[in-house]
Amino acid sequence: MDSWSLAVYLLPLAVITTYYLVRQRRTHVRDLNTMKDTIAAGMTEPASLHPLIDPSKCLGCGACVKACPETSHHDVLGIIDGKAVLIGPTECIGHGACKTACPFDAITLVFGTERRGLDIPVLKPNFESNVPGIFVAGELGGMGLIKNALTQGQQALEAISKAGLKSPGALDVLIIGAGPAGLAASLAAKKMGLGYQTVEQDSLGGAVFQYPRGKLVMTAPVELPLVGKVHFRNTSKEELLKFWTQACNGNGLKIRYQERVESMERKDGTFHIRTSKQQYVAANVLLAIGRRGTPRKLGVPGEELSKVVYRLIDPEQYRGQQVIVVGGGDSALEAAASIAELGDTKVCLSYRGEAFQRAKQRNRQRVEEASAKGQLNVLLNSQIREIRQDEVLLLQAGKELQLRNDTVIVSAGGILPNDFLKSIGIEVETKFGTA
Ligand SMILES: Cc1cc2nc3c(=O)[nH]c(=O)nc-3n(C[C@H](O)[C@H](O)[C@H](O)COP(=O)(O)OP(=O)(O)OC[C@H]3O[C@@H](n4cnc5c(N)ncnc54)[C@H](O)[C@@H]3O)c2cc1C
Numbered sequence: 001m002d003s004w005s006l007a008v009y010l011l012p013l014a015v016i017t018t019y020y021l022v023r024q025r026r027t028h029v030r031d032l033n034t035m036k037d038t039i040a041a042g043m044t045e046p047a048s049l050h051p052l053i054d055p056s057k058c059l060g061c062g063a064c065v066k067a068c069p070e071t072s073h074h075d076v077l078g079i080i081d082g083k084a085v086l087i088g089p090t091e092c093i094g095h096g097a098c099k100t101a102c103p104f105d106a107i108t109l110v111f112g113t114e115r116r117g118l119d120i121p122v123l124k125p126n127f128e129s130n131v132p133g134i135f136v137a138g139e140l141g142g143m144g145l146i147k148n149a150l151t152q153g154q155q156a157l158e159a160i161s162k163a164g165l166k167s168p169g170a171l172d173v174l175i176i177g178a179g180p181a182g183l184a185a186s187l188a189a190k191k192m193g194l195g196y197q198t199v200e201q202d203s204l205g206g207a208v209f210q211y212p213r214g215k216l217v218m219t220a221p222v223e224l225p226l227v228g229k230v231h232f233r234n235t236s237k238e239e240l241l242k243f244w245t246q247a248c249n250g251n252g253l254k255i256r257y258q259e260r261v262e263s264m265e266r267k268d269g270t271f272h273i274r275t276s277k278q279q280y281v282a283a284n285v286l287l288a289i290g291r292r293g294t295p296r297k298l299g300v301p302g303e304e305l306s307k308v309v310y311r312l313i314d315p316e317q318y319r320g321q322q323v324i325v326v327g328g329g330d331s332a333l334e335a336a337a338s339i340a341e342l343g344d345t346k347v348c349l350s351y352r353g354e355a356f357q358r359a360k361q362r363n364r365q366r367v368e369e370a371s372a373k374g375q376l377n378v379l380l381n382s383q384i385r386e387i388r389q390d391e392v393l394l395l396q397a398g399k400e401l402q403l404r405n406d407t408v409i410v411s412a413g414g415i416l417p418n419d420f421l422k423s424i425g426i427e428v429e430t431k432f433g434t435a
């Protein structure tokens with residue numbers, strides 16, 4: 001073959017190889033930067049179940065990256081130096097699609113990491129904990145995802161009904177939490193004719209209620225008591241919540257909202273549960289409280305006003321308003337920037353620290369840009385002293401500030417359920433990156 005013919009054959013090969021190498025290099029640089037950002041912001045610990053990649057088996061084919069349902073709107077997995085890496089650990093919600101997609105069996109799904117253990121309650125096969133009469137369902141027990149939580153909620157109620165533990169004058173079961181696990185448990189309790197009450201510190205839907213507006217929800221069909229077969233696979237947060245609200249209202253479920261369980265003790269064979277509003281006595285308790293905890297409060301006068309919220313669901317609802325966001329982490333910066341970027345709002349970001357060290361670079365940049373455009377007023381070294389109907393009093397470097405205000409969004413992190421579990425004697429196993 002002469003050199004001309006050889007060139008004709010080799011040229012397309014060279015073009016394809018160059019294209020592939022350039023693309024691989026771009027992916028590497030982008031994912032490496034995301035990883036660096038994640039490390040700098042200290043966001044390295046996944047909330048629950050997540051993939052552990054064995055680099056000796058991984059060939060960097062990227063099948064896991066493509067398979068992750070969150071990839072369209074978050075960086076969860078990436079390819080660095082030809083190997084898959086969890087580049088956005090806090091964005092991982094444990095779908096497990098990566099493990100199924102990997103053709104080389106390089107992924108194991110695990111809880112916790114070497115550095116930070118994750119406490120998982122030790123449960124019997126019927127979801128009962130070491131404390132007789134206290135059952136656990138859903139993500140708290142380690143099983144995340146909507147379908148799993150819905151299924152476990154009803155299975156746990158069936159187990160409670162079978163155990164037959166009753167006490168005169170006491171509820172058969174108090175269900176704590178109205179996320180998917182608590183919702184399915186409430187439907188099952190009603191169907192079985194049990195004496196039950198559900199209490200929820202926030203709103204129906206649990207973690208689902210807190211998803212951003214319009215989030216694509218990936219789930220699987222499931223059978224629900226009193227409702228029948230539910231066919232959702234890919235849906236939106238709003239559709240799912242609408243359906244669940246109809247299921248609750250249509251069946252007259254006994255769920256009390258904005259009521260937080262604060263403590264519990266066992267006396268004379270029953271559980272005495274104190275909430276933020278009242279006391280209950282129950283023969284059994286179902287913990288369907290998830291793993292995301294309770295939002296941390298500021299503890300200042302006026303915090304009970306209805307204009308104080310603990311998360312941003314939809315920036316649009318604050319159009320035309322004067323908003324104060326409190327906090328220095330990613331969720332605070334994201335909330336402040338997204339409301340400020342609407343343009344017709346007056347937004348103030350108040351943080352007690354000197355700099356936003358706990359936030360990702362891209363969020364810090366968004367805040368800087370909004371601040372430079374005059375859309376956002378950043379108050380470092382500041383703390384809210386009092387919240388009033390139309391204004392907020394802040395203290396900044398010893399000086400008192402009085403700001404007009406319509407809404408306060410507190411993004412000061414959450415209190416995890418670990419201490420609550422310990423206080424009621426639930427035995428846990430701490431997982432350090434194991435299945
Ligand atoms: C951003 C994000 C996206 C996700 N996307 C998907 C998805 O597409 N598909 C999917 O299948 N899963 C998804 N998940 C996971 C899924 O939402 C959870 O696994 C599921 O909601 C767990 O249900 P649960 O009922 O166990 O807990 P949760 O949904 O967490 O509900 C627990 C409830 O208990 C309440 N509670 C807690 N403590 C108390 C207390 N002391 N007193 C009273 N009430 C209390 C909480 O307010 C909460 O409402 C996602 C999770 C997140 C964070």
Ligand code: SF4
Pocket residue numbers: 053057058059060061062063064065083084101102103104105106107
């Ligand atoms: S699918 Fe498996 S082999 Fe391919 S990049 Fe992911 S972990 Fe590596």
